[in-house]
Amino acid sequence: MAGIYIHIPFCKIKCHYCDFHFSVKHNNIPDMLVAIKKELLDKADYAEQDVINTIYFGGGTPSLIEPKEIKAILEVIKANYTLGTSVEYTLECNPDDLSKNILEAYQLIGINRLSIGIQSFDEDQLTFLNRAHKAAEAIDCIEIAQAVGFKNITIDLIYGLPNTDEVYWQRQVDLATQLNVPHISAYCLTFEEKTVFGHLLKTGKIKPLEDEPIQKQFQILTETLRSAGFEQYEISNFAKDGFISKHNSAYWKGVKYIGIGPSAHSFNGKTRQWNIANNALYIQKVKNNISYYEVETLSDQDHFNEYILTQLRTKWGLSLATIAAQFPNYLTSFKSGIEKFCESGDVIVQDRTYTLTEKGKLIADYISSDLFIV
Structure with a gap:
């Protein structure tokens, strides 16, 4: 879908x-x-x-x-x-x-x-x-x-x-x-x-x-x-x-999306692309079949960081099973990185899924960035 x-x-x-x-x-x-x-x-x-x-x-x-x-x-x-x-x-x-x-x-x-x-x-x-x-x-x-x-x-x-x-x-x-x-x-x-x-x-x-x-x-x-x-x-x-x-x-769940219009972003599971953020140039380039967007091929690291950034903010949280299946190379790093946030009461784990507590929601961006693979 x-x-x-x-x-x-x-x-x-x-x-x-x-x-x-x-x-x-x-x-x-x-x-x-x-x-x-x-x-x-x-x-x-x-x-x-x-x-x-x-x-x-x-x-x-x-x-x-x-x-x-x-x-x-x-x-x-x-x-x-x-x-x-x-x-x-x-x-x-x-x-x-x-x-x-x-x-x-x-x-x-x-x-x-x-x-x-x-x-x-x-x-x-x-x-x-x-x-x-x-x-x-x-x-x-x-x-x-x-x-x-x-x-x-x-x-x-x-x-x-x-x-x-x-x-x-x-x-x-x-x-x-x-x-x-x-x-x-x-x-x-x-x-x-x-x-x-x-x-x-x-x-x-x-x-x-x-x-x-x-x-x-x-x-x-x-x-x-x-x-x-x-x-x-x-x-x-x-x-x-x-x-x-x-x-x-x-x-947030990583479903494909097509972005149409100036500055719009698209994602198909393999690449991400974004259109030029200029109305006149967008119109001109689309009309004349000239490239009007940039494309980035996503690495495993990109996919992992995207998963952390988007899913942690939601009630669905971060699934250990998903990380083990899709990002096995990053499983050990994730488990060691998330542990301190569980100990501090910012993250709770239930049924092998990590979600933010009320306290953790106040620092969601910090937690995500700390878990990124860089």
């Missing part, structure tokens, strides 16, 4: 924290859509004819694109790929783009999962983040989507914002649970170099939240959502029964 990710590299405005590839200039959207459809044809054999179980429109802001254009992309996929019987069709969208008519149009073309970029329900924080929507729109769009008939809805939230406290964050999580969405993704704010926040940090005009209050906000997140019936199946992702993201879970 495999998944398809389609990157729509356009936004209305630049959010202050975002370092994903996008443009706020929309003049070449038509040419971009042509190039995306052509790349879908070019990549039809990349996943070696595996059945496609998930299709994900990300960005950028896919909800800037008219539903009929999303439909046209889906038609190319259906004509050139083998689809499973219950495909998960996800569309990332922003609250200010979602009217009743638009949502009904998405339903008609087959979109069955919405990923809505809320980030905060607080007006001041939305302004601080430079989001395009208002707090009222964040709530309204979810209620409209539910009224239209969307059952599979996930929302994104950001914690660890400067000058926020536990009271603020508790209110955000409470509001999210009261809206009765079945999936929530929550990410800690990071200060990326090529963003407005990165510049403000470098020039001393913004002060990050300290580690301790960030950890307290993370604790509020996990405890509140657990009490509300959510399972934390990955460090940043929480789902009610039956609503785990098929697409993102496939990434």
